[in-house]
Amino acid sequence: MKKLIISVVSALVIIIVAYSAGIGYYAEKFQANTTFGSVDISNLTLPEAEEKIQEDIYSKTFQITENGQEVGSIQLGELEPELQTGEVLTETYNSQNPNEWITGYFQSENHDGGLMETMNFDEQKLNKQLANLGLSNEERTAAQDAAIEYTEAQGYYVTEAEEGNQLDIDKVKKLIMNGIQNGEESIEINSAYLEPELSSHDEKIDSIMEQIETAKNTEINLEIAGNNVTIPQETIEEWIYFDSNNEIVYDQELIYEYLGTLNDEYATYNKPRQFQSTSEGEVTVEPGTLGWSIDRESETQNILADLQAGENVSRQPNIVGTGYNTGGNDIGDSYVEVSVDHQTMWVYVDGQIVVETPIVTGQIGTDTVPGAYSIWDKEEDAELKGYNPRTERDYVQPVNYWLPFDDTGQGIHDAGWQSNFGGNTYQVSGSLGCINTPPDVMAEVFAHAYEGMPVLIH
Known part of the structure; x- marks a missing residue:
């Protein structure tokens, strides 16, 4: 019994001594079965572990494959990787308890995340190595983003994104580091394409x-002189483009041009017109100051506001000029008519002749210019001033009534100096272009006239 006790005590002493020796040994070394990535650093001091990791990484050679085809190899040392493993290794070392060194022989401890954080490649060198293998992005197809395109046939539509085969260098780096940590010898790069x-x-x-x-479905209806015009969806689409923030903006020049097409179709300004005259049947009256058109500048801004609001609207456009009405006839039933051939003037009010009088128009050389005009002012006791090309002198002529109707000085006024009216008087003592009217009639003409009243001269 005594011998048994001595043997047990001796064994315990040996175990204690061995355990204590192990504690002393692993006080400066990593425990058994410790790996850093794919590198076994068991039983190594911190400097020895760091040196081994660096030697192992620098000696690594990877076969590069793309879509299963081998394209070449890269030796990691040629990329001159920067390793700063000291801090991570120290942290790993300090996490191990030397008093538990025995457990290291029964379980492994792998620190596979640390390598990602401590290694960096020279990107230019990696690009150069890939280029040497024929993997340069310059010769590869870039990925194409999905985009919004426009054609007249399709309007706006989305084109699908397209995959390319240019390499994302950051992804290639991660593949290499994962390969190091997992002990791989081959790296497939088709998962590293730029997306x-x-x-x-x-x-x-x-x-x-x-x-x-939303924009193209905005219904903008313009009520133009009794006509309803809805701007077509495809026309609105043509106006759309996008700013740097991908916000819709509209091409104001195209809107302005579109309004021009509406003026061509509906406006009366600067257009000849057919007119049922008193003495000659239907005649063509040339353009003058009479007429209306859409105010393209202000109406462009109105349409922009409608589109930006995105709400359906029905309204009349902004109009400039004279004679606008929903019936489309800018002459109406009240107007002044002058026949140069007949040297006669008629004043119509509500379709009825209220004044008919002989007149004197411009003498040959200072002819009255035919056209469709409108009275733009009414003035009593006026002084007409100008230059007489026949006498080559300036003149000042007082008149009792003055109704100007164009922008060159033509108008209707009394002419007490004329001894005769009508007939061929205009050929020998005609005016400088105005409508000379008998003084006893001019007061009545003036009474019926109003600003905006059409004056038709043919």
Whole structure:
């Protein structure tokens, strides 16, 4: 019994001594079964572990494959990786308890995340190595983002994103580091392609297409002289483009041009017109100051506001000129008519002749210019001033009544100096272009006239 006790005590002493020796040994070394990435650093001091990790990484050679085809190899040392493993290794070392060194022989401890944080490549060197293998992005197809395109046939539509085969160097780096940590000898790079930034279902694409749909579906109805004109959807689409923030803006020049087409179709300004004359049947009256058109400058801004509001609207456009009405006839039933051939003037009010009188128009050389005009002022006791090209002198002529109707000085006024009216008087003592009217009639003409009243001279 005594011998048994001595043997047990001796064994315990040996175990204690061995355990204590192990504590002393692992006080400065990593425990058994410790790996850093794929590098076994068991039983190594911190400097020895760091040196081994660096030697192992620098000696690594990887076969590079793309879509299963081998394209070459890269030796990691040629990339001159920068390793700063000291801090991570020290942290790993300090996390191990030397008093528990025995457990290291029964379980492994792998610090596989630390390598990612401590290694960095020279990107230029990696690019050069890839280029040497024929993997330069300059010779590869870039990924194409989904985009919004426009054609007259289709309007706006989305083109799908397209995959390319240019390499994302950051992804290649991660593949290499993962390969190091996992002890791989081959790296497949087809998972490191640069991806399109925008897909056809991206929120930005959806948002822009939604803006386009809202804009083109905005119903803008213009009531033009009794005609209802709804701006077509395809026309609105033509006006759309996008600023740097991908916000819809509208081409104001195209809107302005579109309004020009409406003027061509509906406006009366600067257009000849057919007129049922008193003495000659239907005649053509040349353009003058009479007439209206859409105010393209201000109406462009109105349409912009309508589109930006995105609400359906029906309204009359801004109009400039004279004679605008919903019936489309800018002459109406009240007007002044002058026949140069007949040297006669008629004043119509509500379709009825209220004044008919002989007159004297411009003498040959200072002819009265035919056209469709409108009275723009009414003045009593006026002084007409100007230059007489026949006498080559300036003149000042007082008159009792003055009704100007164009922008060159033509108008209707009394002419007490004329001894005769009508007939051929205009050929020998005609005016400088005005409508000379008998004084006893001019007061009545003046009484019926109003600003904006059409004056038709033919």
